Amino acid sequence: MRKPIGVIDSGVGGLTVARELMRQLPKERFIYLGDTQRCPYGPRPEEEVREFTWQMVNYLLDKDIKMLVIACNTATAYTLEELQNQLSIPVIGVIEPGARAAIKVSQNKRIGVIGTEGTISSKAYPNALRSIDASIRINDLACPPFVPMVEDGILAGPMAEGVVARTLQPLKEMNHIDTLILGCTHYPLIRQLVQKEMGDHIQVISSGEETAREASLILAYQKALNTSNEEPVHEFYTTGDIEKFRVVANSWFEDPVRILELVELEGTRSSA
Numbered sequence: 001m002r003k004p005i006g007v008i009d010s011g012v013g014g015l016t017v018a019r020e021l022m023r024q025l026p027k028e029r030f031i032y033l034g035d036t037q038r039c040p041y042g043p044r045p046e047e048e049v050r051e052f053t054w055q056m057v058n059y060l061l062d063k064d065i066k067m068l069v070i071a072c073n074t075a076t077a078y079t080l081e082e083l084q085n086q087l088s089i090p091v092i093g094v095i096e097p098g099a100r101a102a103i104k105v106s107q108n109k110r111i112g113v114i115g116t117e118g119t120i121s122s123k124a125y126p127n128a129l130r131s132i133d134a135s136i137r138i139n140d141l142a143c144p145p146f147v148p149m150v151e152d153g154i155l156a157g158p159m160a161e162g163v164v165a166r167t168l169q170p171l172k173e174m175n176h177i178d179t180l181i182l183g184c185t186h187y188p189l190i191r192q193l194v195q196k197e198m199g200d201h202i203q204v205i206s207s208g209e210e211t212a213r214e215a216s217l218i219l220a221y222q223k224a225l226n227t228s229n230e231e232p233v234h235e236f237y238t239t240g241d242i243e244k245f246r247v248v249a250n251s252w253f254e255d256p257v258r259i260l261e262l263v264e265l266e267g268t269r270s271s272a
Helices: 015-024 046-061 073-086 095-105 117-122 124-132 146-151 158-172 187-198 208-221 242-252
Strands: 005-009 030-034 067-070 110-115 137-142 179-183 203-205 235-238 259-262
Touching: 005 015, 005 046, 015 030, 015 208, 015 242, 030 046, 046 067, 046 073, 067 073, 067 208, 073 095, 073 117, 073 124, 095 124, 095 179, 095 203, 095 208, 110 117, 110 124, 110 158, 110 187, 117 124, 117 137, 124 137, 137 158, 146 158, 146 187, 146 242, 158 187, 179 187, 187 203, 235 242, 242 259
Parallel strands: 005 030, 005 067, 030 235, 110 137, 110 179, 179 203, 235 259
Antiparallel strands: none
16 A cells, blocks of 8 residues: 555654654655644643644644554543544554663563653553552653753754753652663664763663654555555655755765655744
């Protein structure tokens, strides 16, 4: 089936998931939409996140996608079940795949989770982890400075190192975790800084690989994989600053982003 796969995120962070999807599903065509103008979603009320997420979903449904990947932890926490119930196409999020990946590698069943305020307050990760293994011990921490920093393209250097060190200090003082889930798809863009701050003895997990594996399995089961040998041309859309998006995207992908357009969703017109 040659229909595209849709990927949505609050900004550029979902590119970390999109890259893994493209690696594992090289024949598939992807359409990515990042709501960079209204990022971050983490501090926003649940109802607002749901509204914004549905606006992105409806935009991609008009492009006849065959699967939707919610590459945003906050949107996954608030809207995954609703979208799965209301859409006729498969919908997958990033929280359960991330939880499964962490449990696979943890040796002492002590797992840390960092994410946005929305994701952490939703308790989506503790619920997902304990649904798999009730004996898991969890320490979670909201990291509000990380998403704005990543959206501004500050991915390395003394300023980024200082923000990461200050933000993660409370987690370092908690129980002896051996695994840390990056519970926001923006965070893999600063993964090296997080790893350095937490120490090499900590397994740092992002959900992209496991999410892509789940997408592949679902499409194969539904016999919906693209079998064409034509090279796919991916499309990227943003509601905010195109050049900022392009800089981050081109630093994350081997090939330059070819199709990148500004889109207007309801509520984004005034400052787009």
